[in-house]
Amino acid sequence: MTGANIGSTTYVEAILAAQTKILMEKSNSLVLGINVTSPSAIFGSVKGLYEEFGDKRVIETPSSENAVTGIALGLATSGHIPILVHQRLDFAILSLDMLINQLAKWRFMYGDNLSAPVIVRMIVGRGWGQGPQHSQALHNLFMHVPGFRVFSPSSPQDIYSSLLEAATSCSPTIFIEHRWLYETIGQIDHDQVTLPNLTRSHSVSKNSLVTIVTISFSTLEVLRAKNILETKSVDIDVFEVVRLDKLDLDSILQSVAKTGALIITDIGHEFAGAGSAILAELTKRGAKFKKPPVVLGLPNYPTPTSPSLAASYYPSCLEILQAVVQLSSIKISFDDPDYGLMSDVPGNRFIGYY
Amino acid sequence: MSQIKFTSADLVLKNLKIQDCSEEMKQYLLMYYVREVELKIAQEYPNGLMRTPVHLCVGHEAIPVGLSEHLISEDKVLSNHRSHGHYLAKGGSLISLFGELLGRQIGCSKGRGGSQHLIDLSVNFIASAPILGGTVPIAAGIAFSHKLQGLGAIVVAYLGDAVLEEGVLFETISFASLHSIPILFVVENNRLSVHTYLDKRQPKRRLKDIGSAFGLRAEEFDGNNVMEVSRAGESHINYVRKERKPSILFFETFRRLEHVGPGEDFNLNFRDPVEVKDWLLRDPLELAAQKLKKSESQAMSFSNLKNQIDSYIESSWQSALASEMAQQ
Secondary structure (H helix, E strand, C coil): CCCCCEEEEEHHHHHHHHHHHHHHHCCCEEEEECCCCCCCCCCCCCCCHHHHHCCCCEEECCCCHHHHHHHHHHHHHCCCEEEEEECCHHHHHHHHHHHHHHHHHHHHHCCCCCCCCCEEEEEECCCCCCCCCCCCCCHHHHHHCCCCEEECCCCHHHHHHHHHHHCCCCCCEEEEEEHHHCCCEEEEECCCCCCCCCEEEEECCCCCCEEEEECCCHHHHHHHHHHHHHHCCCCEEEEEECECCCCCCHHHHHHHHHHCCEEEEEEEECCCCHHHHHHHHHHHCCCCCCCCCEEEEECCCCCCCCHHHHCCCCCCHHHHHHHHHHHHCCCCCCCCHHHHCCCCCCCCCCCCCC | CCCCCCEHHHHHHHHCCCCCCCHHHHHHHHHHHHHHHHHHHHHHHHHCCCCCCCCCCCCCCHHHHHHHCCCECCCEEEECCCCHHHHHHCCCCHHHHHHHHCCECCCCCCCCCHHHCCCEHHHCEEEECCCCCCCHHHHHHHHHHHHHHCCCCCEEEEEEHHHHHCHHHHHHHHHHHHCCCCEEEEEEECCEECCEEHHHHCCCCCHHHHHHHCCCEEEEEECCCHHHHHHHHHHHHHHHHHHCCCEEEEEECCCCCCCCCCCCCHHHCCCCHHHHHHHHHCCHHHHHHHHCCHHHHCCHHHHHHHHHHHHHHHHHHHHHHHCCECCC
16 A cells, blocks of 8 residues: 555554544534543543544533433434444443334334434453453344444454445444454555445465454454464465445355355354354355354353453354364364463453453 | 414414414314314224324324424424324324325335324424334434534424333433433323323322423423413423523323224223213313304304315325325
């Protein structure tokens, strides 16, 4: 990439840059939520916005998630573009009534007479004992309800582009932001204001043995596995589904036709989850598998708190590697204990406490 | 009637081609219009062409009519499942209402919403929805936008007494008070949630205390006396308009028909017969008719005006009926 508007940035800086651009360019836009004016600024994702744009554009809200979601919809109905922020997706569950009964259906049920350009940011926690109510990844719920646009990008570029694109939509958009992505670094082109691809091809090779489809943070685990596999001269194709409500599966289907082997990795529960939905769509569209496909997600019980319990809860890079071995029948064993790490903290630099 | 501007009531009267009447006569005729629309729906409903649950507002007419005398076109209204009167009193198109009930393309929501999802943006009737308290925070958000954009118009949110059992109401009135939002909450208290009386659902207290506790101006009135509604409405609407603060009005009224559907529900024997008898004597149209001057109520023109309204309803019904079914 070349040009003046390209640079290296973290995921959280990309979120902040996109919101700053929206607030600067669209005078009808505003940010609201619990703690959006606090010094911690939602992990830095709204840092400085209150100071720069003031209390008419950046609005601290009471702990009234359901009403505030309705208020955001009312603001949108009157020509505003509200960006509603939830520090944890788990708190947004308090607003499911307004989200599902009103926001998702607002345009449809009044014959397209009203628009609902509400952007809802939901952060998914993991590790350091987030436990049952600070870690839920329920993107599958929002995929299932018609009317939402749902994005869960893993790269700074895609979160930046899709946020800016959402600010031009008439429909509500939900962003699933995994907390462990916030400090990751990538190149972004600030002029890329629309999402280039609903499914991002991270890696495609003619010799690939396995196709891996990823969602959100699981992309990073898979790319780590890919690097390890490369040292053993094994190639895999990696596709990240960035937009979840409207699946772009063409590139994935082409890859599966080549490999006949599919792994889907998700940040949510495996059963009846996004991974299962994607697998069903691929199967309906004729994907053929040499061996039964693998969906790696969370087990069917709530997130435990203790690090010793969390270790077996989240699928690790090691499990991805093992699934690749199983599907491709390559004769490699992975015994480096490091491959199983990262279940409770994203890296050694992470010292809590959220 | 407000002297300042062309009101929502004036708009409805203009659509009905009614002029040169006393204020009492205008109030009566507006209520008559709402009631006759509901009775037309009730009469046609058994024919099976309206495939949408209807929550008719027979008995509630005085509330939206009394308030409409003080609302102007720019003011916005949101409502609940029992919304036909709110929609009509704001000037909502009758053909679009009938069309919506009949599932037609000319329906106000193009057949997608039915009776429970009315809209007419041309008169700033923004939306109605049946989930209890559903439109309450949305109305507050619209009123909040008026504040942020420096608009002078106000918002009216209609709700029933059962919404006083929903958390979203308390979240909303708290927010409205905190931010000084120009919104009037209107509680139509018919004491019935489907078939369950208020005393089984809520503790005994003065309803207005709920509003006062959150810093809203709050008062309770008789919702069957259109003059009283109008006076209360004038006072509260002016307060919200001038002070740019929220207020809440509680009106006691009576649901004349069953919760949903075209018929009565007295045969289910859950109603208190003494109370029913008392309320039937206090029907809002009867009360208003008693206030009419004999010279007006006995004049030939009175029945002519009612016939004029009947014809307007019938021709709107026929137009809706003749129109095409909703298309994908």
